[in-house]
Amino acid sequence: MTALESLKSSAKAAAITCLSFTAIATTTLTSSAALAWEPTKSVEFIVPAGTGGGADQMARMIQGIIQKNNLMKQPVVVINKSGGAGAEGFLDVSGSNRNPHKIIITLSNLFTTPMATGVPFSWKDMTPVAMLALDNFILWVNSESAYKSPKEFVDAAKTGGANSFKMGGTGSKQEDQIVTAAIEQTTGTTFTYIPYKGGGDVAAQLVGNHITASVNNPIEAVAQWRAGALRPLCVFDSQRIQLKEPIAEGKSWNDVPTCKESGLDVEYTMLRGIFMSPGVTADQTKFYVELFQKVRETDDWKDFMAKGAFNTTFKAGDEYKTWLAQAETTHRSLMEKAGFLAK
Amino acid sequence: MESLVNLMHGFGVLADPMNIVYMFVGITLGVLIGVLPGLGGANGVAILLPLTFSMSPTSAIIMLSCIYWGALFGGAITSVLFNIPGEPWSVATTFDGHPMAQQGRAGEALTAAFTSSFLGAFVAVVLITFLAPLIAKFALKFGPAEFFAVQLLTFCSFVGMGKESPFKVLTAMMLGFALAAVGLDTVTGQLRMTFGSVELLRGFDFLIAVIGLFGIGEILLTMEEGLAFKGKSAKINSKVVLETWKQLPRYWATAVRGAIVGCWMGITPGGATPASFMSYGLAKRFSKNGAKFGTGEMEGVVAPETAAHAAGTSALLPMLTLGIPGSPTAAVLLGGLLIWGLQPGPLLFVEQKEFVWGLIASMYLGNVVGLIVVLTTVPLFASILRIPFSIIAPIIIVICAVGAYTVHNAFMDIAVMLVFGVLGYIFKKLSYPLAPLVLALVLGDMAESSFRQAMLLSQGDLSIFWSNPLVGTIVTLALTMLFWPVISLAITRLRPRQATKPAVSLK
Amino acid sequence: MISKKSSHRKSDEDAVATHHTMEIAVALMFAAVAVVVMVDSNRVGNGWASDGPEAGYFPFYVGVIMFISSGVILLTNILSKTPNTSTFVERGQFTLVLKVLIPTIVFVGLIWVLGIYLAAAIFIAFFMAWLGKYPIKTILPIAILIPLALFMMFEIWFLVPLPKGPIETMLGY
Known part of the structure; x- marks a missing residue:
């Protein structure tokens, strides 16, 4: 056999192997389609934020719950892709067409990053799976300050003059600044917004009196509330948090009024939802919806939700899509009014 | 002493044999993670966090914090042996550690690094044991202006007059700052210098630059010299540890300074990497052997290692008492605490005594265990240098590639690392200094955002940097450091009578 | 990376490039990077707004300093009467x-x-x-x-x- 011939024959052999592989693959697919779809290799769980943040915590929590309760045969692998305010992570998922082994957890940057930076992606480029929970926002002040209600706080900010009050928050043109902008738009006051790296930093800066107020998530500031260093004024949800266990000074989360009922008409919650790559089958999406329903039923998850005072609404399918479309519109109008859209 | 009683109770918690097992497992994993560049303490802890779910919180944090101690120890190993910093905070260790290895003193360098790491950590743990509540209050005084002042101080104490042309120092430093600015601007949320490229969104990571500039650059230089790691074969001597220990007491002043700098930077929280640079810079400036730094001075290993480990350890204090992470690893551990249902904050020390004091006791024991583990491996690691170049070089390059990839899970970073490698080779030959470049890269981002946060607070008024005694003192100190060469010259001139005893130590 | 290859005798000691050439090449590279930095910083705004520096303020001046210092290195090498013609790499x-x-x-x-x-x-x-x-x-x-x-x-x-x-x-x- 000449070298060329052997090369040809090996190429042919390769082609045949290739074909047979496809054949096997097709048969496995068709046979397993009768059963439910299941991941056949490890699932990448993308976090479009750095290690240690809220989304990262939740993702690793889910990873641990799945592992501990054997909810899936294949392992879950958490990967942080935080570049460009999470754009890197979203582009990775939206760019990997029909890959059922890749899911992503979202935070507000799903909507804000494309609007603020102009990096082209949208939730419509991915397959929505489920809403796991909504993260609450609370208006906090230092407990040494005189403000006992949102009204007192807003009035003082108005009398203090423009930019006299300093609002700390996580990141720039993201959830915390959007809530701040929403307060400005409803009340006509203006704040100086100081972006910090993480929620823990913001809470500590508020304790140290370097800023006047913050809109920290409950979990980021609850320890300082219990220690008597911070005071919650109101929660930016449509209803009060349904947790009646006392936290500090005999008060529970349920005793914190909504901002709306106390005259500050601003509502904002942040999506903690799951998306998949575009083009995946309904079967594959169904697998993950069921998986996350199982996760939600575990005690560990319920405990985590209570500790963080989350809004535990669950949505999937069309209901979820409707919510997303509406949330996108809300974000766009808020950001447009605040002048946060990329030029 | 209430603290002592509590600490004894903490040791009681540790008496559980399973906790001791977790401690050994943690240290060993940590050293492994520390050795691999890219896979840092933060990643390591994050990766293993879900595994600790079924353990009790105390056992879990003991294992995870031991991973952290292990990583702190392990970072020095590749720095000394191959000029590749296994962790960001061991960059400064390469400056003198690697020249020592080249002179066949790898064993000494490693022993010095490990021992001074241990010392740094020990000082920090003692501080945590007795002064935790006090320090927590002090940390609250730090706003953006104070953070900027600390970063400025780090910078000023490191940047001095080197042998290189001042224009080359300046150019290299500016390149570092420019690279640090690529990506998302955290203050305005704008993209800078990304030119529409997805790959540039994540910016230039310090670690990737360092793996390339130092690690790959070093391999190219070694190859050029035809050295092929020959003649570096260290005398492997089981007594190397004891012999090095005999020399170490000489550097007590440097070690004490390093520990103070480290604790200060860990609490404020400036972080372990700036701490190591600052301590190295100060040692260079104030030591009698300062001029010889960079040529294989043991003191140049002691300084950054004590500071890095002291900072790494004391960074856990603001995390536990305030919920502010002093380092990326502390940030992940903080997430862990929340997941296990503990709330870091002022009440943790009151409500979760068993957990807190178990953790503090494990810091004592974990560091002792860590020191024993790493010291026994010194001859083993030193003997790696005996492996011929043509076997070890490709393995190093593969490990560098893995390291570069794992930082952001990005293929492009491997290519970027290679480009930095070529740059490192050229810069080294043209005597562009690399240290100011990497320092600018690691501090640039932080310093710029704290400066701008401070400006937002003061509405653009620069006087905020002298607005209270704390920030004013730090800024003044920083400026003094910057102009130290001029000041010391002036002092010598003003005292002509003492000219018989020239102030050599001030140069 | 290095384009200047001496065409005559091919001996191991031949210089592939002199220090002089490399100094100039690297200084030029720095200057080019500096220009890119300045141009992009100008795009995002390099001024000092009422509430402090804009996003491009620091990078812009970083670019300026880099341009000047690399310019000095470039000029000293070009104008030097005793250029360092020693071998950069054999x-x-x-x-x-x-x-x-x-x-x-x-x-x-x-x-x-x-x-x-x-x-x-x-x-x-x-x-x-x-x-x-x-x-x-x-x-x-x-x-x-x-x-x-x-x-x-x-x-x-x-x-x-x-x-x-x-x-x-x-x-x-």
């Missing part, structure tokens, strides 16, 4: 450096195609065979065991996915 040395650099570049390219494990095996084997002239029985264990150890550690133990190629996909990873 031909023999340059060949040695390329012997490491080119396989490494190929290795990085292979990671893209084959994934890191297979590429590492090929790279280590090639390097040992070509530069070390080791017999196959020394090469094989090292070239197989190192990537395998990495695979076990990252994919299975730490659950950190590294770049994988078609072979790993076939095996179900």
